[in-house]
Amino acid sequence: MNRAPLIDRAHGRAIELDGPDRAIINALQGGFPISDHPYADIAGELGLQEDELIERLHVLLDKGVLSRFGPMYHAERLGGGLTLAAMKLPEDEFERVNAIVNAFPEVAHNYARDHVFNMWFVLATETPERIATALDEIETATGYKVYNMPKSHEFYIGLRLEL
């Protein structure tokens, strides 16, 4: 995956990432230290100054090269519910149903996909029990069946987006 062409999300143009940016992205995909001055620790390993690392992270986040920087929390271990759900919608009903589905605050992500099952959304709820009632409410509000596809197993995913 070397030297991917980089696209500026806002402008659709190529983003130039220099060597230090690539090193930062490769080094920071996990294992950020819990210490008094963690940016200084990492900067030292990368041969950068602490303030340069922080400034570069600001720019990478502003440009959308990174969508997030910080702790990734595990929804289910926080006691909440999480599932993936799909719907099969006629084209002329899609926008109406989309508005209803997106109005549920528990719908975190929603994607249109080119398939008979053409709407796919992630539902994240405060309690596991809320998943079933929210899916029922979506079915009632839209008039269409919701196919619940909670994960039964998650495979360990190494983080290897090497630039």
Added chain:
Amino acid sequence: MSEPSTIDEIDRAIIRATQDGLPLVSAPYAAVGEAVGISADEVKERMTRMLESGVIRRIGAVPNHYALGFRGNGMTVWDVDDEHALDLGRIVGELDFVSHAYLRPRHLPGWPYNLFAMAHGRDRGEVEAKAATIRTLLGPHCRGGEILFSTRILKKTGLRLVA
């Protein structure tokens, strides 16, 4: 599979303060402590504990595949023998172009697929080639598969884990 961990109100306050990201300042854990009203040391202890218990999956950067030029993102789905599903999922999850892999329930007759793997490439053709690689790896225990390309992001708020 995962039981809710014992997190208390102070942990929840730390989660609230960091679910959008870690502060980009020299002493980020002290800054979180200030926001929550506890010491930097207590923030570090609690976050270390949450990391060890799996409440925090990892601390780091989330690269935006799309901004990095990986504009073809396909959800590949496969109908694999249940008795081999765990082994096959593990193999697929180890591929460097797969960012997530899960087992999920079938919904017969319309949805026969139980193994999901998100594949990333620079364009659709590259994702199709990668799906062919997955198909070959799955071998005789796979009865079929499809690629669902996303055509539109309908909603993306990020997971709000703790309100």
